[in-house]
Amino acid sequence: MELTTLDYRVQGPVAEVTLCRAAELNTMNDAFWEEVPAVFARIEADTSIRAVIIAATGRHFSAGLDLNWASTLLAAVGEPGRARERFRREVLRMQEAFSVIDRCRVPVIAVVQGGCIGGGVDLVTACDMRLGVEGCYFSIQEVNLAIVADVGTLQRLPHLLPHGLVRELAYTGRKFTAAEARQWGFLNRIDEDHEAAMAGARAIAGEIAAKSPLAITGIKQVLNHGRDHTIAEGLEYVALWNAAMLQGEDVPRALAAQIARETANFPDLNG
Missing domain, CATH: 3.90.226.10 (2-enoyl-CoA Hydratase; Chain A, domain 1)
Known part of the structure; x- marks a missing residue:
């Protein structure tokens, strides 16, 4: 277009x-x-x-x-x-x-x-x-x-x-x-x-x-969900989100960078 x-x-x-x-x-x-x-x-x-x-x-x-x-x-x-x-x-x-x-x-x-x-x-x-x-x-x-x-x-x-x-x-x-x-x-x-x-x-x-794109998209999803739902529903949603999304490499990568006092590099989300 x-x-x-x-x-x-x-x-x-x-x-x-x-x-x-x-x-x-x-x-x-x-x-x-x-x-x-x-x-x-x-x-x-x-x-x-x-x-x-x-x-x-x-x-x-x-x-x-x-x-x-x-x-x-x-x-x-x-x-x-x-x-x-x-x-x-x-x-x-x-x-x-x-x-x-x-x-x-x-x-x-x-x-x-x-x-x-x-x-x-x-x-x-x-x-x-x-x-x-x-x-x-x-x-x-x-x-x-x-x-x-x-x-x-x-x-x-x-x-x-x-x-x-x-x-x-x-x-x-x-x-x-x-x-x-x-x-x-x-x-x-x-x-x-x-x-x-x-x-x-x-x-x-x-x-x-520079942050984990998986974490950033998760934060936005959880904030928008919380805005549109009750606190209890929002807590349940973020628990399910993290249970599903924290299984990848971004958390270990971020923790290692924090310990080494370095800047972590995160790959893009899958296209």
Whole structure:
């Protein structure tokens, strides 16, 4: 697939996915919802990849939905029941574009500059962590368009921020500043410019890539399972995971490196 809304490159064990419609404020058009799952399918298939960075070109990370395209969804024609059923399938398609990020085998780091609005918030809440550029902000813009946000923000954000704050942001659509986001842990860090934030993301990605890929994918699976289940279910899941996955060479390799005060090298997962 030829990409028109994203740039994709792999540098060693780190993949970088970049929103590249800067002139359009990286708004999300019809092609975007096809290209994100396609790119993450490539990532899933390439077991040499151990971390992903999602970034954007231009002044703003994303202004959310391309409103010209979105208006065609709202202007459904034909028999009402069938028109509404088609709309539902479109929403599910859009949800899946961010769910593939949430489910991605490896950690995903978002780098945010400028405005991260509407669908941009849906996207970054599906990532494992977020790094911000000084002055960036977030807005659950859908309420200002008389829409209930429906592509992941209202489902994932309550696991990242206190419920009262989530409700305030969702009900008002106000700007959630970088300083607030850092205070509440939504941003892991704030850098003075985009270059510094990208350098920070690459440093974190490189550190992750040096760990056992079997352990990293296990940590992500267990964290996501625990988020979506009870504590008891999560404890049972991690017990089963480790019973199944700790039989290989990575643990002895890591222990030997610790004892020798050396850095362990871990092979990629099987392709």
